[in-house]
Amino acid sequence: MQLRLIKPAELDQAALLADSVFREPGATSMKELFPLIFRPGLSHSYAAIADDGTVAAFMGLVPSTIKTGDAFLNVFSIGAVCTDPAFRGQGLAGQLLQLCQSHAAEAEASLIFVSGDRSLYTRAGCVPFGGTQFAELNASSAQALAAAAGEEWTLRPMQPGDFFAVYRLLNEREAGHVYSPGELALLLGTEAYAGVMGLAQRTLVAVRDGSIEGFAAVAVPAAADVPAPNTATAVEWAGQPSAVAALLAKAALCGGVGTLQVPVPWQERGLLALLRDAGASLSGGANSGTVCIADREALLRQTEGCRKGLDLSSVQDDKELISLLFDPASSEDSDAIPLPYMSGLRFI
Template identity: 90%
Template sequence: MQLRLIKPAELDQAARLADSIFREPGAISMKELFPLIFRPGLSHSYAAITEDGTVAAFMGLVPSTIKTGDAILNVFSIGAVCTAPAFRGQGLAGQLLEKCQAHAAEAGASLIFVSGDRSLYTRAGCVPFGGTQFAELNEGSAQALAAAAGEEWTLRPMQPGDFFAVNRLLNERETGHVYTPGELALLLGTEAYAGVLGLAQRTLVAVRDGSIEGFAAVAVPAAADVPAPSTATAVEWAGQPSAVAALLAKAALCGGVGALQVPVPWQERGLLALLREAGASLSAGANSGTVCIADRAALLRQTEGCRKGHDLSSVQDDKELISLLFDPASPLHTSDPSGESEAIPLPYMSGLHFI
């Protein structure tokens, strides 16, 4: 058995293995949902390959860049982790994870994000991280949110001609994944997170005085498949808080949607204030999935420009360091009379860039 970087010619086989584990017959293939993992090119993913060339286990590894304030974080994300039934119990996933962690460290990444929280990852140092307010809009709170957002917005489906304006809004966010135009077009089209949820993605824009000032992608039930109101989920958004609020309210009030879940990172205070004032239910939790440190020195170097006076000299434990840097409610923070969090904001990881 070889454990190594997967070759482009083996990616189709890896996608078929992933489909057999994660997708129902007739569902959209993982190859279509996750082109950043399965498309040919410079792959960072690892596989366990038998002597006859069979992909026995696979672990997708995808690089990306996150902007947070003035800092740029080079990170990897792990997903589509699967082992063929005949090869389970041999520790292949754990060995592949070690390979991925070494690969990320050698590449100069600071963090590795994982979409899961199973023991495979927690044993390897992956921990919950960050802070998120999970809002839920029902009909009443959605109507109140629409009223608070104002009537100056023209709300409509996103068109191809809106692309550069939407790309600008996403890249102007204080915190978020940095998208190239080609990558954004790909991710908008593949609708990965909506597909995983078994929903359809709607992309909307808010226009005022001829200018696009808000964007939202929302995973909603396909109208033909919904006998009764169901739950929708906001996937990604950008722009003026009131414009985003108007778009979320519109999505929540669409036919077939009984409630809209909106996972709002703690730093988006303007949107959170609008949701709270509209009467949306809010519950606090962590970000999506887990994270581990790829390289401590790289993490300290890449976050140097956005750390708020932290003394890290005595912090040896990785879990404590992640809490100190990224958890707004971390008990390791010093008291701040201004009430401003000392944490470094991160985007919610189950968005357009979900891996």
């Protein structure tokens, strides 16, 4: 058994393994949902390769950059973790995780985000992080939100000609993934999170005086008359809070949606106020998944410009350091470093 970086020629086999573990027959393949993991290129993912060349286990590892204020965090995300049933019980996933952590540290990444929270990850130092308010819009609160947002916007599906306006809005957020135009166009089409949830992605824009001032991607039932496996959810948004609120209200009031869940990062106070005033139910929690430190020095270096004088020289425990940096409950909200919600367009 070899545990190593996967080769481009082996990615199709890894995608088939992931399909056998995560997807129902006839469902969209993981290869289509997660091109950042499975398309050929400079792969960072690892696999356990049996003596006959079979991909026995796989762990997707994808690099990205997160903008938070004026700082940029170079990070990795782990996803599509799977082991062939014939090779389970050999500790392959744990060994692959160690290789991924070493890889990220060597690349001087600051953090590794993981889409899961099972013991495989928590034993390796992954912890919950950040703060999120989970809003739930029903018909009543959605109607109130629509009334509060006003009628000054034209709300319509996103068109190809809207692309650069949406790209600008996403890059203007206080905290968010840094997208290249090509990457954003790809992710808008792959619908990864919606696909995993058994839903369909819809993209909407709010236009005023010919200018796009709001964008929202939502995962909703594919058809109004077909029961959906999961509740509709907002995937990602950007723009003026009132414009975003109008788009979320529109999505919630569409036929077949019923209830729309909106995971709002703690720093988006304007949108949270609109949702609260409209009567949406709110419950607090952490961000999506878990995170671990890849390289402590890189983390301190990359967050230096947004730590606001916070002295971390005596903090030795990784969990405490992550909490002090990113958890709004650990200090004053204004001292925590904001992060995007991680189950968005760039869900891994």
